[in-house]
Amino acid sequence: MRKRIGERTLLFRSEPRIRSAAAIVAKNEGDGAFSGMFDTVLEDDKFGEDSFEKAECKMFRTVAHLACQKAGLALSDVHAMLAGDLLNQLITANYAARDLGIPFLGLYGACSTMAESLLLGGVLSDGGYCSPVLCCASSHFSTAERQYRYPLEMGTTAQPTAQRTVTGAGALLLSSQELPIPVFSHVALTAATIGRVVDLGITDMNNMGAAMAPASVILTPCPRRPKNAAIIGVFGISCCRKEVIFRKIFGVM
Secondary structure, eight states: OOOEETTTEEEOTTOOEEEEEEEEEEHHHHTSTTTTOSSEEESSTTTTSSSHHHHHHHHHHHHHHHHHHHTTOOGGGOOEEEEEOSSGGGHHHHHHHHHHOOOEEEOOOGGGHHHHHHHHHHHHHHTTSOSSEEEEEEEOHHHHHHHHSOOGGGOOOOOTTOOOOOOEEEEEEEESSOOSSOSOSSOBOOEEEOOOOOOOOOOOTTOHHHHHGGGGSEEEEOTTSTTSEEEESOOOGGGGSOHHHHHHHHOOO
């Protein structure tokens, strides 16, 4: 049975489902457009730890535990964790994986890490190799800022086009089988398109949004639902909290 369409699109015949999700953010994100849709909004962006890096790792572990707990699973029930973060050598995801004890595949896709984890999770689940699969991603403004831009202590003024890295972590539990407590029941992974790197000549290092924006506006006809269109883009971890958001974005009923 065909599982590939065109040059880059993969079909998931078993339609693995997102069974549960968890998200944690800091106050700035909690006051934003998705206010009220997170499991936890931190008042302290150090999360009670003595460094921002430890705080990010704690956020990662927290959402992984919570996504499994919501679905009625123990960590040992998860066959694989596909996850990543923004730091060197995926230090957040690696330390979290050490503590969680789940078989781990580290991913680095920057803003696309969650989408990449879902694509690969769909392959593993649809192929019958691993199910359930835990897909996770995290970032922290203060850890990323001093690695990619300037030390926080400098108090550097941001350019008008500069983006702000999210302080947050998200986890999705993907499975082709029913779980003890399915939090979501209608969000299916039916297909995924592997993206290409396209350089449109953006040279402003302070305007990453302009470089990434084209990835969010490419529309590809969906072969299994010809009346709809599959949006190929980058979706933040904040979209993982409520099933209603998936319905609004994808028209899933």
